[in-house]
Amino acid sequence: MSSVSSDVFFDDEKLQQGADENFVEMEVFDILDQARRENPALTRKEEITIAVNLCKEKLRLLSDSDEKEERTLRQGYLDKLIQLGLEKQTIDDEDGEKEEIVRVRGHSFVIQPIRGRNPTCEVCMTTIWKLMHAWRRCKYCGLRTHDKCTSSVGRMCASSLVTRRDFSLNMNICQEQGLAAQNYRCHECAHPLSFEESSTLEPRLCDYSGLYFCSSCHWNDQMTIPARVLHNLDSEPRPVSRASKQLLAMIDNRPLIPLAAANPMLIKLNSSLKRITRIRSDFLFMKCYFVSCRSARQLRILQYLCRHQHFVESADLYTMSEMRDIVSGKLLEEMEDIHQVFVKHITEECETCKGNAFICELCTDKQIIFPFSDNVSMCCKCLAVYHHKCFELRSRFCPRCERRSKRAPVDIDPNERL
Ligand SMILES: [Zn+2]
Ligand SMILES: [Zn+2]
Ligand SMILES: [Zn+2]
Ligand SMILES: [Zn+2]
Ligand SMILES: [Zn+2]
Ligand SMILES: [Zn+2]
Numbered sequence: 001m002s003s004v005s006s007d008v009f010f011d012d013e014k015l016q017q018g019a020d021e022n023f024v025e026m027e028v029f030d031i032l033d034q035a036r037r038e039n040p041a042l043t044r045k046e047e048i049t050i051a052v053n054l055c056k057e058k059l060r061l062l063s064d065s066d067e068k069e070e071r072t073l074r075q076g077y078l079d080k081l082i083q084l085g086l087e088k089q090t091i092d093d094e095d096g097e098k099e100e101i102v103r104v105r106g107h108s109f110v111i112q113p114i115r116g117r118n119p120t121c122e123v124c125m126t127t128i129w130k131l132m133h134a135w136r137r138c139k140y141c142g143l144r145t146h147d148k149c150t151s152s153v154g155r156m157c158a159s160s161l162v163t164r165r166d167f168s169l170n171m172n173i174c175q176e177q178g179l180a181a182q183n184y185r186c187h188e189c190a191h192p193l194s195f196e197e198s199s200t201l202e203p204r205l206c207d208y209s210g211l212y213f214c215s216s217c218h219w220n221d222q223m224t225i226p227a228r229v230l231h232n233l234d235s236e237p238r239p240v241s242r243a244s245k246q247l248l249a250m251i252d253n254r255p256l257i258p259l260a261a262a263n264p265m266l267i268k269l270n271s272s273l274k275r276i277t278r279i280r281s282d283f284l285f286m287k288c289y290f291v292s293c294r295s296a297r298q299l300r301i302l303q304y305l306c307r308h309q310h311f312v313e314s315a316d317l318y319t320m321s322e323m324r325d326i327v328s329g330k331l332l333e334e335m336e337d338i339h340q341v342f343v344k345h346i347t348e349e350c351e352t353c354k355g356n357a358f359i360c361e362l363c364t365d366k367q368i369i370f371p372f373s374d375n376v377s378m379c380c381k382c383l384a385v386y387h388h389k390c391f392e393l394r395s396r397f398c399p400r401c402e403r404r405s406k407r408a409p410v411d412i413d414p415n416e417r418l
Pocket of ligand 2 (some may be wrong): 121122123124125126145146149
């Protein structure tokens with residue numbers, strides 16, 4: 001830092017202008033102008049330090065007198081100090097961020113602490129000795145590298161793949177094409193591969209992509225394969241490449257598996273899947289009750305769904321972690337518990353929700369029914385609910401729709417005219 005030269009300190013003439021609010025600004029301008037001439041490479045941060053020191057020194061030299069001029073000056077220096085402090089903070093924050101995150105190929109590499117085990121660098125494939133090497137980890141996909149290796153990372157971050165609008169999971173069971181189709185090279189880094197020679201050339205098959213990789217790009221990580229669990233309820237973990245592992249780990253809690261659409265037969269034949277599908281459709285009806293019920297909102301009843309919030313947004317999609325829980329039986333148990341809480345609120349505990357119940361108009365039974373009750377049918381036009389048997393016996397005749405059509409003989413629903 002350059003020293004503060006004495007010629008900018010108090011002189012009587014300038015003190016006369018003390019009341020001028022620009023005085024402090026001018027003083028700072030002068031000293032920085034001089035400092036820049038002495039050192040043209042001065043950074044803004046260094047300039048701020050010089051200006052701060054100037055203001056502090058001036059404040060120290062000012063007497064405690066309560067004269068108006070001195071008070072104004074004191075306030076001027078204090079204001080300037082605050083402004084400089086804020087500017088320095090902003091620069092520090094930006095510097096901190098720049099230093100903290102290195103962005104390469106969609107990864108955001110954050111510097112890591114030296115605690116814990118020494119991982120392997122996924123770029124140079126050697127051990128990261130944490131006490132000796134600075135190292136980074138991508139905050140999205142978890143890829144670990146030496147600090148010095150980040151610029152050489154070849155793999156795109158899984159996060160930039162899954163956020164693409166056209167992203168979809170591979171739902172085909174491992175369609176291995178053979179090494180020849182890959183020119184006997186690793187799919188990711190093009191390292192030569194061969195079944196015959198030394199083990200460094202050993203090809204490793206990724207069960208998710210159906211492609212072969214070298215031992216640097218495929219560490220024999222084991223993951224549940226979406227296609228296998230979707231088509232065969234097979235959640236057995238299988239070897240996948242590093243890229244597939246990072247991708248599958250990232251999407252584990254995203255509802256991306258269209259179970260009913262992709263595999264309707266499986267649901268028909270599997271009783272617990274049938275029950276899960278039924279509960280999910282019940283949840284959608286129940287949500288309609290909860291959104292118009294104040295006490296349900298106060299109770300935050302939908303939060304019982306926890307990680308399954310998407311169950312009240314659609315009826316079909318599952319996450320990979322839910323698919324594993326379907327296979328283990330855990331999901332059905334969890335859903336039955338939540339279902340019970342919801343049913344109890346709507347049909348027993350809440351007067352508002354009970355007030356939105358239905359009574360079958362096609363018979364004399366006055367018992368209330370709900371869209372999610374057993375053995376009921378719903379008119380697809382007006383959403384009125386009837387006993388299934390009554391509705392079918394009357395060839396799906398809906399008294400409510402009938403009343404409505406009588407009240408409004410001119411049908412203005414444009415869909416009806418098609
Ligand atoms: Zn990443
Ligand atoms: Zn490295
Ligand atoms: Zn490779
Ligand atoms: Zn309610
Ligand atoms: Zn009935
Ligand atoms: Zn109707």
